[in-house]
Amino acid sequence: MEFAPIASYGFIGNLLSCALVRRDGAIDWCCLPAIDSPSVFAAILDPEKGGAFRVTVHGSEGEPEQAYLGETNILRTVFRTSDGGIVELLDWMHMGVFSYVEGEESRLPALFRLVRCLEGKALVTLHFNPRLDYGRTQTVLSVTERGICARSEGDTLCLHARGVWNVGTDGAQATVSLTEGREWSCICHYGSDDGVSLPDIHKSLQQTERYWKRWIAECEGDECPYLGRWQKEAIRSLLALKILAGGRRIAAAATTSLPERIGNGENWDYRFSWVRDTAFTVQAFTMMGHFDDAREFVDWLCELLCEGGMRPADLQVLYPLYATGTPDEAELTHLRGYRDSRPVRIGNAAMHQKQWDIYGEILETIYRSAQLYPGPDSTLRRILIDIVNYVCEIWREPDHGIWELRQGSQHYVYSKVMCWVALDRGIKLASAHQWQADVVRWEEEREALRSTILTEGYNAERQCFRQAFGSSYIDATALLFPLLEFIPADHPFAVNTLETIRKELEEDALVYRSDYHREREGTFIFCSFWLVDALALAGRVTDAVRNFKKLLAHANHLGLYAEEIDPKTGEFLGNFPQAFTHVGLINSAVYLGRSQTEESSEQPLMGEQSMVQ
Template sequence: MLGNDRWHTFGYNAPMPFRNIYTFTGKLLGMIATDPERDSGYIPLENYGIIGNLETVALITNDGSIDWMCLPHLESGSVFTKLLDATTGGSFVIQPNCRFESRQHYLGDTNVLQTHFTCESGSATLTDFMPPFKKRTKWHKYQVLFRKIEVVKGSVPFRLMFDPRFDYARTDTILTKTESGVVASSATEKIYLDTSTPCTLGGDAAYATFTVDKDEEWWAVMQYNSHDSFTKIQRQREYLNTVSYWDTWRHTCDIQTCVFRGPWHHLVVRSGLVLKLLTHGETGAIAAAATTSLPEAIGAERNWDYRFNWIRDSVFTAQALYNLGHRSEANRLLNWYKKIYKKVRVSDIAIMHGLHGEPVETETSLVHLDGYLGSKPVRIGNGAANQKQLDIYGELLSMAYETTRFGETISSNDWKLLKRTADHVCNIWNTKDSGIWEVRGKERHYVFSKIMCWVALDRAIKIAVKKDLSIPSLWEQQRKKLRTAILKRGFNKRLNSFVQAFGSPHLDATNLLIPIVGFLPIDDPRVKGTITATKKKLMRGGLVDRYNSPDGLTGEEGTFVMCSFWLVDALALSGKVKEAETLFKRVLSYASPLGLFAEEIDTKKKMQLGNFPQAFSHTALINSALYIGIAKGKQPAIVGPSTGFSPLAIFRRSVALLKKKTAPFPKSSHAKK
């Protein structure tokens, strides 16, 4: 067993010179670790990379430790949980057995992660990857993770610690040596680890020390619940196939004409790759994030499980992927929804599902885990699954409408479901709900929920018109009533802004979406007032809070990444392109060295907060880059997304309105770089 005095890793309390280095010039300088102790046991979220196989993911530190992984699926129990408990969580470490520096990057535009180690005796590269999900093959029956070391200079001594803890470290793990490595077992699960070097067992973990010389390769292959032997040729084939898969899937373009062109282009591409990792390869469901219970406020109770498919999040994510040129993801998501809702009453449609369509498990606290940086409780499952959130109907109808606009057919059965949904909205729009932010208190008349109910009826009517179907008069009547109610009760004349809920004095960043969804045009005085009020009352440290109302939870959460991007969109739509770009760059300056975003940002401590990486953050990044590009006169490669809201159509309306007024787009917004 290795002595603690020699176990040096990069930690959260590391001196500032060893913290992340990032410049917005588009160059990722990488994560640099110079052998400080991991004093607190935790490291900043910015120091994690992510890999996956479209069924699950692994979070890997810049010093070679897998601190988070769930098997066999993303929403399954974790087998490495050090992210949430540095003492008892378990991890899988491969790193130099000496003082070292390290940096981390992806292999080109792929989800193959490389960590480069430099020490006195030489330098080496650790490559981590998982072959992507392949339907109708053995890969979807169990999970395989490959770790390869190559020494490029001299020779490097390494150490390995394999310390799996099944079911969130709730189940006893038994380690046994095999001819090719070790096997970790619980009553129902097994993890096989094959290594190029024999391991020794000590305590609850397996250990190894070994030296790799220049031009040599060293491999570790981890498999879940099944065990195959891989020859050197087979391992290399899986590596090349994985690289090829991601290189083929990624966003490709002519950079000179790409609508996303700018110093942020690489972050747009990376965001697409992150969103694909969160997409389930078999069902098409999209997880909101890769983790559970990473705190929105350190040491507080704002810790939630995001490893599920929210209707709202997935629709926005599918839109962003479509905008990057990935049409099939949007269509598969819609088809999945139609399948799981085929025989379900509209009133019983859940706001979220497991990634296989199953109900979300009951929320439970794992009291044996300390939580990230002592932030308790650690939760699995999500208590918001049973909430009433009225905005989901608008997202579903909007997604269906956009698919019809761009070539997809609506069958008679599809129309029955959509019609039932619109009928249901007519009956429930004037009731209270928990809102988009899933406030765990009294239900209210949230303005954004009402706006999305209006969107549901508006899109249902437009689908009927396009398909020459009869339109129930009730739809048009209720759409008109909804609009009247929102304008009368959702707008505060004193604040000159739309507010969070009917009669509320508090603001909410969701109202920045009012021109995006087409409820009011961008030049409407009430929209302009809302943008101004948001900048005045919701900005903190240069970024945007999601609301300024009390929510009954302890701790001050960070500013919201997605909401900050929404303000970028609103500014770009308003013709204030320079201001939009300035804010966009400010938000992007908080990206991790690998281009990853959590849910929130603590602008004072310059650290990311919340589950990581977060789909909504990366979705909003892509859309903001798109809005800025279109505002500068660039054309998207695909005219209009098949889901969500069409940026090109919105901009055409906005530009036409602005040209009629006295606020044209600034000349500089069209200048070529």
């Protein structure tokens, strides 16, 4: 068994956990009971030692067809056999009755698989080979009345599927002959079989389909925003983000250690909630009319900073999704890594870094949506005032920056601009809502910071903003400066920066994070969408649409994206699916939709005037 392209995978989940389903029906990645739990299937990182759950249709010809059932996260794979048989495989994770506040009973740590023979006949084999706890301990399989159970130290995973099971060193197998109209159902759940009550598979399918269709259609207030010709792509991105947004914390991606370049060791665990990534995702939810999802982030932030007298200085860069405590970064040396790209890492040492931009992202998120504005006596208002006061104290200090480079702190220009954003948005919110705050001090600090950035942050020789003060590198984050209203889009620095980044960091619509990253990884898709937005704001809508269409063409067969793309091969790189990338697609779809119409919106985008001014 060889490694499959990252782009060959589909994505299913239920806000608690998720799984990657290959185009041939193999589940090569799944962590249970939650997305940040140890894996039970990890063949994507090691085909021999990682474990997989495969469905094989004997005599299958050609590449299987794979698509989602409409606007849901239910995956449908169709196999065609050499003798005319057609077999359908449906994969999903259970979602119960629709509610804006999903209870744990609605999100089971279980995989549902339904194999149906639609025409003719077919021989189908299930190969169930879990390796619990990342394969670090021995997994023992045993036959039960309902199917198979896998056990290791402290973990149990059971499969309910009828059939004659044969257990060997490479897992358990059962084969069934299906004729037209017959089906084979499988439910794989985490935990002991004793006393477990699982929903009927057909009722689960109906409830889950109903949940996703209702969630995507029910926006707060008026009808959901319509994005014209980009609607389908934006909806698929939103559905992927919803899986990652289980509860108040939002995962940066579903996986760990998928490499940013094959074999170079840049492999990281993204199954954490970064404050920055969460803030960006919340903005995408609000733009698409899903304010309840956005409010969960605000509630989480309030809890974080009110617990035990915490202050803005105590805010971490990232937080665990469900695990208790943030684990230290470690390497799983027994796993090969995707295409032998070692090491496989769990945990993320970036938790120890200081990244000043997160404070600006918090203020920006609140500022952009009137539905999130704090009341006069709210906890959130007090927290935002504390954050702006803290930014006044720390903006002159270096940090580790948005890209989390492990080479010491610097005066990153993007971090400085986001500190300016925190001050600017704080001033505007305070003025509009009569906050009792030291706005005079905030205004003085804002002007001093802006002057410092324009003096130290721009490289006149390269005609572009720097990555950091004193650095010769340029960085794609500078595309955001006009969008963040730090400078107008027609300011000479903005015009020159846009042209320099296009010339030096862009390859046919794909953009590298910086020239430091150019020789170390693929192009970063989120940055590529930033270029679309920057072009649209600069009035170059034709160029923006052209780039956007090229980026859409890079999606996989299901409309999903990883973190990066190799511009030479088009191959996906980095963790998958990546929240940042799908946020970028939604942002660009909204920008382009608005730039091509004269309709006004009550909800301002970056680069537009806000209601609070």
